[in-house]
Amino acid sequence: MDRPIIDHRGPEFSQLGKDVLDGCRAIFQTSDSVLVFPGSGTGAWEACIVNTLSPGDKVLAFETGHFATLWQAMGRRWGLDVEFVPGDWRHGVDPVQVEARLVEDRMHAIRAVMVVHNETSTGVTSRIPEIRKAMNDARHPALLMVDAVSSLGSSEYKHAEWGVDVTVTGSQKGLMLPPGLGFNAVSKKAIAASKSSRTPRSYWDWQEMLKANASGFFPYTPATNLLYGLREAIAMLLEEGLQTVFARHRRHGEATRAAVRHWGLDLLSLDPREYSNSLTAVVMPQGHDADHFREIALNKYDISLGSGLGKVKGNVFRIGHLGDFNDLMLIGSLAGVEMGLRAAGVPHNAGGVQAAMDSLSNETVPATATQGIAVQSAS
Numbered sequence: 602m603d604r605p606i607i608d609h610r611g612p613e614f615s616q617l618g619k620d621v622l623d624g625c626r627a628i629f630q631t632s633d634s635v636l637v638f639p640g641s642g643t644g645a646w647e648a649c650i651v652n653t654l655s656p657g658d659k660v661l662a663f664e665t666g667h668f669a670t671l672w673q674a675m676g677r678r679w680g681l682d683v684e685f686v687p688g689d690w691r692h693g694v695d696p697v698q699v700e701a702r703l704v705e706d707r708m709h710a711i712r713a714v715m716v717v718h719n720e721t722s723t724g725v726t727s728r729i730p731e732i733r734k735a736m737n738d739a740r741h742p743a744l745l746m747v748d749a750v751s752s753l754g755s756s757e758y759k760h761a762e763w764g765v766d767v768t769v770t771g772s773q774k775g776l777m778l779p780p781g782l783g784f785n786a787v788s789k790k791a792i793a794a795s796k797s798s799r800t801p802r803s804y805w806d807w808q809e810m811l812k813a814n815a816s817g818f819f820p821y822t823p824a825t826n827l828l829y830g831l832r833e834a835i836a837m838l839l840e841e842g843l844q845t846v847f848a849r850h851r852r853h854g855e856a857t858r859a860a861v862r863h864w865g866l867d868l869l870s871l872d873p874r875e876y877s878n879s880l881t882a883v884v885m886p887q888g889h890d891a892d893h894f895r896e897i898a899l900n901k902y903d904i905s906l907g908s909g910l911g912k913v914k915g916n917v918f919r920i921g922h923l924g925d926f927n928d929l930m931l932i933g934s935l936a937g938v939e940m941g942l943r944a945a946g947v948p949h950n951a952g953g954v955q956a957a958m959d960s961l962s963n964e965t966v967p968a969t970a971t972q973g974i975a976v977q978s979a980s
C-alpha cells in the first residue's frame with residue numbers, strides 16, 4: 602500500500618478497479634456485484650439500509666449481541682419499523698423462530714431479515730443456510746441481509762449459494778487490511794429493491810457506484826492505497842485457497858476452545874454448532890472483572906484482548922484468531938492469556954496452552970496448508 606497514488610480517473614486505475622471488483626466476487630463466492638466504499642463496516646450497514654428500504658418498512662432483527670443491537674438501532678434512526686427479537690447473547694439466530702415469525706406474516710409486511718453472521722461481541726456464528734431455508738420454507742419474499750464483517754475471509758461464506766441479498770463487510774477483519782473500506786455484495790433482487798426505495802441517499806447510492814464501477818472507476822475519490830492492499834489480500838486468500846483458509850481458522854478455533862475448557866472457564870457460546878472460528882469469548886468466573894484482567898495482561902505481556910461489549914462488559918474477554926494468523930501466533934496469544942490469568946489471580950487450571958498444542962498436533966493438516974502459512978508469516 603506504500604506506493605504513490607495514481608490518478609483515479611486514469612487507465613492504470615481502471616485496471617486496479619476491475620481487478621479488485623472481480624477479485625471480491627471470488628471471496629464473497631458470487632457473480633453478483635460487490636460495491637466497495639471508502640468507509641467502515643458501519644458505513645456499509647448504512648449503505649445496505651438506505652439503498653433497499655424506505656421509512657416505515659418493517660424488518661425483522663435478532664438480538665444476538667452488540668453488533669446486532671447497533672445495526673437495528675441504525676435501522677430505527679432511518680425510520681424503519683424494527684421487530685427486534687430478544688436473545689441471551691449466547692445463541693445465534695434460531696431458524697425455527699425465523700420461519701415461525703415469517704409464516705405469521707401472511708401479508709408480507711416484513712421487507713427484510715437482518716442477521717449478523719458472526720457476532721464479534723459473543724463468538725457466536727449464526728447458521729445462514731438454515732436461516733435461508735427457513736425463509737424459503739415460509740415462502741416469504743423478504744430480503745436476507747447479512748453482516749459478515751468478522752466472518753468473510755475467515756469462515757465459510759457463500760453469498761450466492763446461500764441466497765443472501767446484501768452481504769455487508771469491512772476491510773479490517775478477515776480481509777487483513779487496515780480499516781477504511783466498507784463492502785456491499787448485492788443480489789439482483791436487492792438492486793431491484795433499490796429502485797423503489799424512497800430513502801434519500803447520495804454518498805452510499807448503489808446506482809452511482811455501479812455505473813462508474815462498470816469501467817473500473819468510482820464516482821468519487823476512492824481509497825486508492827487500500828485498494829492496492831485489497832488486491833494483494835485477495836491474492837493471498839486465493840493463493841492459500843479459501844477452503845485451506847477456513848480450515849486454518851477452524852483449527853485455531855478448536856485449539857482455543859480446548860485451552861479455555863482446560864482452564865475450567867466457560868465459553869460464552871453455548872451451542873457447538875455456532876462456535877465462532879474468528880474469535881472466542883470467555884466468561885470470567887464470578888467475582889472477577891474481565892477488564893481488570895485485560896489491563897494486567899496488557900501491561901505485563903503487551904497482549905491486547907477484546908473487551909466485553911455492551912451488556913457483557915466486565916463479564917467476558919475475547920481472544921481474536923482471525924486473518925493473517927498462524928499456529929505459533931495462536932500459541933503465543935494463549936500463553937499470554939494463561940500468564941495473565943495467573944498474574945490477575947483468576948482461578949484456572951494451568952496447562953491450557955498444552956491442551957491447545959495437543960489439539961493442533963492431533964489434526965492432520967495437508968502439507969501445502971502448513972507451507973502456505975509458513976510462507977505468509979515469513980513475508
Ligand SMILES: *Cc1c(COP(=O)(O)O)cnc(C)c1O
Binds near residue numbers: 720750771
Ligand atoms: C467490526 C464489526 C462491525 C463494525 O464495523 P466498523 O468497521 O467498526 O464500523 C459490524 N459488525 C460486526 C460483526 C463487526 O465485527
